[in-house]
Amino acid sequence: MLLEIRDLTKTYDSYYERVHALDGVSFDVAEGEFIAVTGASGSGKSTLLHILGGVDRPTSGSVLYCGKDVCKMNSTQLAVYRRDCVSVIYQFYNLLPMLNVRDNIIISRKFAKKDIDEDKLKKLLSDTGLTDKEFYYPNQLSGGQKQRVAVARAVMTGADVILADEPTGNLDSKNSAAVTELLRKCNTEYGKTVILVTHDSRIADTAGRIIEISDGRIVNDTRK
Numbered sequence: 311m312l313l314e315i316r317d318l319t320k321t322y323d324s325y326y327e328r329v330h331a332l333d334g335v336s337f338d339v340a341e342g343e344f345i346a347v348t349g350a351s352g353s354g355k356s357t358l359l360h361i362l363g364g365v366d367r368p369t370s371g372s373v374l375y376c377g378k379d380v381c382k383m384n385s386t387q388l389a390v391y392r393r394d395c396v397s398v399i400y401q402f403y404n405l406l407p408m409l410n411v412r413d414n415i416i417i418s419r420k421f422a423k424k425d426i427d428e429d430k431l432k433k434l435l436s437d438t439g440l441t442d443k444e445f446y447y448p449n450q451l452s453g454g455q456k457q458r459v460a461v462a463r464a465v466m467t468g469a470d471v472i473l474a475d476e477p478t479g480n481l482d483s484k485n486s487a488a489v490t491e492l493l494r495k496c497n498t499e500y501g502k503t504v505i506l507v508t509h510d511s512r513i514a515d516t517a518g519r520i521i522e523i524s525d526g527r528i529v530n531d532t533r534k
Contacts, residue, residue, distance in 0.1 A: 311338050311340060311374075312340060313338065313339035313375055314338050314372075314373070315335060315338070315362070315371075315372075316336050317335070317371040317372070318336070318361060318368045318371035318372075318373070319332050319526075320332040320357050320366075320369050330525070330526045331354045331357040332354045332357055332368065333354075334526075335354075335371070335526070335527065341470070342497070343503055343504075343505075343518060344497040344516075344517045345504070345505045345517055346508055346513065346515075346516075346519070346520050347507045347508075347521050348507075348508060348509065348511070348522050348523070349522055349523035349524055350524070353524050353525065355507045356475055359473050359505065360475075361380075361381075362396070363392065363396050363473050364388045364392045364396065365392070375471075393467070394467075395471065396469050397418075397464035397465075397469040397472050397473070398475065399460050399461060399472065399475065400475050400477070401477060401479040401480050402480060403456040403457055403459070403460050405459055406448075408447075409447070410446060411446050411447075412435075414459055414463055415459060415463045416431065417463070418463070418466070418467045419466060419468070434465060434466060435462070437462075437492070438461060438462050439458065440455065440458060443455060452485075453485065454481055454485030457477060457480075457481060457485070458489065460477070461489065461496065464502075465500050465502065469502075471502065471504075472493070472503070472504045474493060474504065474507065476507055477489055477493070477506070478490060478508065478513060479509075494516060504517075517534075518533065519532065519533045519534065520532050
């Protein structure tokens with residue numbers, strides 16, 4: 311099993327009360343799955359994604375990636391995990407404004423001192439409709455184009471798992487559909503395991519499995 315999530319809890323102490331963002335979440339993720347995680351705002355779905363991505367730690371529980379507990383990794387091990395194993399796509403793109411499209415896509419491989427597969431880069435630019443924008447900067451792109459750069463960057467890392475946190479939340483319906491289709495291509499053509507957080511039922515319906523979270527608990531887990 312690629313990912314094994316066991317009894318995850320996450321609590322926060324607010325001024326008024328203790329908030330249980332996650333309350334005993336457990337499920338497995340097989341290699342090659344396309345999963346949509348749905349739920350109302352505040353249900354815990356983004357918290358779950360951030361823990362899977364190694365950018366947050368649970369209060370208790372475990373996340374096993376290929377048998378290794380991400381929650382017990384030290385900072386150096388987590389950096390390697392985030393660099394090589396998972397790639398996160400955020401709602402607001404997180405592109406570096408001083409880098410052009412090409413350099414934003416390949417930045418993680420340059421930092422890791424890994425070779426750049428020019429054929430793969432060329433295909434990604436073509437698949438995302440960005441071939442003629444390769445040397446444009448983020449301030450020269452539309453929101454949909456920026457998110458397509460973020461998707462291409464996630465694939466270029468070589469990570470097995472792509473985690474997408476409301477990637478269409480800042481886009482119109484046309485660009486939302488285009489980005490969703492790109493994520494499907496990441497899964498079917500590039501062989502990535504995709505876990506997508508969304509509040510949009512139409513986007514969730516494109517996934518092969520839907521996990522619904524309410525008040526920090528899984529209330530439904532359906533495979534198509």
